[in-house]
Amino acid sequence: MSTSSTAALTVRDPWALVPSLGNLDAYISAVNRLPLLTAEEENASARKLRESGDLEAAGRLVLSHLRLVVSISRQYLGYGLPQGDLIQEGNVGLMKAVKRFDPDQGVRLVSYAMHWIKAEIHEYILKNWRMVKVATTKAQRKLFFNLRSMKHSMKEGVADDQTHRMSLTEAQLEQVATTLNVKREEVLEMETRLSGGDVALEPQTDDDGESYAPIAYLADETQEPTRVLEAQARDALAGDGITRALDALDPRSRRIVEERWLKVNDDSSGGMTLHELAAEYGVSAERIRQIEVAAMKKMRKALTPA
Known part of the structure; x- marks a missing residue:
């Protein structure tokens, strides 16, 4: 490593070498320009960190390996998650x-x-790739990532983001x-879980027309506050309210x-007709x-809140 490169990683604030960049390509370009540490420099920085908690030493170790994270993140682009999040x-x-x-x-x-970089990326993918987790045990996680990797090798020529949707043959x-x-x-x-496509809950269009996204028919309207209050008021009117109105x-x-x-009546025909009541009362x-x-007008008045 040149003297200037070594000095670059020994500044008071080594994190300043990678400023906040809004563009992912600019970030990747910046970390790829950061110099690597020699075995001796790495050893010295690691000892400083362990013995005295030297944050500058920690910064040098992290900065010199940021390009490794970028490289590993590229292996997981087929899951449809932003590379920036994978890098983070x-x-x-x-x-x-x-x-x-x-x-x-x-x-x-x-x-x-x-190991640590892949472990964090794996955890992120399992939590965010699907709303319903596809792998919850250690064995399932291993199968999840290895199966996708093996499918990729078995499906030569298939786009990476389509690999998980390709079904395996019996022999495979x-x-x-x-x-x-x-x-x-x-x-x-696991193959069945991987092959299932994601469905957006919200409509993926700005059109004003009717939308039939799942959010439109999965909502439980029975617990919507206004409907709950309306149901309570209706039940009250059907019970005590009707009795109070009849008493008037x-x-x-x-x-x-x-x-x-x-x-x-037992035959569900209802009560007496107007003519039957007219004959009874003359x-x-x-x-x-x-x-x-x-x-009916008097009953409505009795049911109307004061």
Whole structure:
């Protein structure tokens, strides 16, 4: 490493070498220009960090390996997640590796950090690639990532972002199961999960026309606050409210309303007709209708809140 390169990584604030860049390509270009540390420089920085918590030493170790995170992130672009997010999660893994790195083990940081970088990216993918998690156990996670990698090698010439949608043949299923030392059924289940396409809950268009995205028919409107209040008010009116309104009527008006609107016979035919009530009270059917209308108005008034 040249003297100028070494000095670049020994400044008071090494993080200033990678400024906040809005463009991902600019960030990648910047980290690729950062100089690498020699084995001796890496060792010295790691010892400073372990012995005295030197943050400048930690900064030098992290900065010199940012290009490694970028390189590893490219292996996971086929999951449809932004590379910037993959890099960000990988950087978290890199910092964890730097914190735990022991220079006395005789291993370069690049080899040690790869595990931590991939672990963080794997965790991010499993949490964000699908709304429903496709791999929850350690064995399923291993199968998830290895299956996709093997499918890619079996489907030469297929676009990377379409690999997970390609189904395996019976022979390929057996080959994967044997190679990964798992049951054929487990491979088939994971293959089914990987092959399923994602469906957006929200409509993916700005048009004003009707939308039939899942959000339109998956919502539980029964728990919507306005509907809950309306249901409570309706139940109150159907119970105590109706009783209170009927109590406001004289006996004849009450019987007419009950016979006309509230009574149901065994044959579901309803109560008495206007003519039947007219014959019973010795008046015309029109007079019964007038009494009914007046009674209904009085009931509505009784049901109206003060």
